[in-house]
Amino acid sequence: MFALADCNNFFVSCERVFRPNLEGRPVVVLSNNDGCAIARSNEAKKLGVKMGQPMFEFRHLVESGAVTVFSSNFSLYGDMSRRVQMTLSRFAPAIEVYSIDESFIDLRGMSPDTDFDRWAKNVSRECRRCTGIPVSVGVSPTKTLAKIASKLCKQYPATRGGCWMHRKQDVEKVLRTFAIEDIWGIGRRYSKRFKGYFGMDTAWDFYTREESWVSSEMGIGGVRTWKELHGMPCIEFEDTEQAKKQIMISRTFAKEITDPDDLSAQVSMFCAMAVEKLRKQGSCCGSVTTFITTNRFHKDSGRSQFESRLTQFPTATDSTIEINAAVMRTLQEMFRKGYGYKRAGVVLGDIIQADKVQMAFFDNVDRERHARLMSVMDSINRRDGRNTIGVASQSLDGIKMNREHLSPCYTTDWNDIPVVHC
């Protein structure tokens, strides 16, 4: 058996621990720069605030006092996440931290006679008692099913935060009504296609397809998901810290950028930050995607325009110089004069461990020289602070973020600890 412990509306829950009067009230946490909603309490969801919705669209709710907003406070969320993980690790030998608010727990070592329903409810209660964070614990024979089980806990308060979904008839009953796009591993692109072309709406519609159909539509990844839904564990439990498969650095700018040099400087800095992370985990990347978003609204969709370019490297690389050159080249291709740019970012993809890099036959980069230079750059930046030195296009002063609604760092800064009146 596997468990997934998922913190409910995690960022909102963190804020509520220190503001108990916000319990039961609409609360929204905003993205970096206070741009859009990235976490919503159930009450805010009921008011119609959507995930990712720009703040200006629900500003009236904030100004009227109907919704309380917070700027994202990652010091607080990181510390509360660590507390939840510590609590979880008391109940099982191995946990895999999947994201800031989700952890998988490997229960294969536990006695098969264990009442996992009781176990799950107990874990949920303990997390709440110790940290104040409500946690949904789903237990199932596979990780994909455990994710579904944890979603059930959120839908049905009667589960008291924990449920064990393991009998075939129970699984099938749940899949019949479970939305296809909510299955872990299916994603938006496939679910859109499945709905549009095949009229598949529920997990059941996917579950009842032939394995060969899934294989031809989605390949091996899809088959893995399909098998997991049928109770066959296929996704490895990764309790050792896994290197990240993708590294993304992106920001919404406080002010629109119209100057190409300013934009290059910012994007170049994102690139440097991303590549430094890459080197820190001892990896190389095979591709880099650069993206920018303009303020110019598209005539038809009414959405701001998003453009991105992918560059593939003949040999996987961890050189800031090489990756930055590719990013700058694509940025130049995409940049258009007269537009204001709201957001930009860099995504490193096809990440592999540095020692597994296959050299291209004709490799025209002096890798050893780059490597020496990079290690000097990293050590100077580590010693003297981030962005002390970088490649020439990089902006060195960072971006000022809008964080108007930031809560105190209650647990990570002595000057910010809560005040108790007496």
Place this chain on the structure above:
Amino acid sequence: MDKEDTISRSGSSESDEKQQPPRLFESIHAGFPSPAEDIPGTALDINKLVVKNPASTFFARVSGDSMEGDGIRDGDILVIDKSEEPRDGAIAVCFINGEFTVKRLRIQDKSITLVPSNPRYRPVTIREGDDLTIWGIVRYVIKKV
């Protein structure tokens, strides 16, 4: 603080130790061996004394004088364990009327009374239906002298 960094420091110290390969020697260096090398023991850590469960321990600063009789004064720092069950006679941090307060609990059949320890203040009795959250139990008070 870096988000990823925070996440990676995941489990307890136990799991951290597990991932470390066994060490045969502390380190290899020339010169006279330190006579303290084999003596186990590390410097005292105040956390070990005041923090029973790090996951559920929080700190807060006191403002006011209603608990002076218990030695809790303005500016002191409270060490609060959120996981401890409220019991009669414990000193608790409560959330009431939109703010945190610290008082001694008197728990009776049908009511909870928040008792100050300064004669200038009066106990407040909470009845069923009143909005009170007992947030955590005070285990230590840190004060500057």
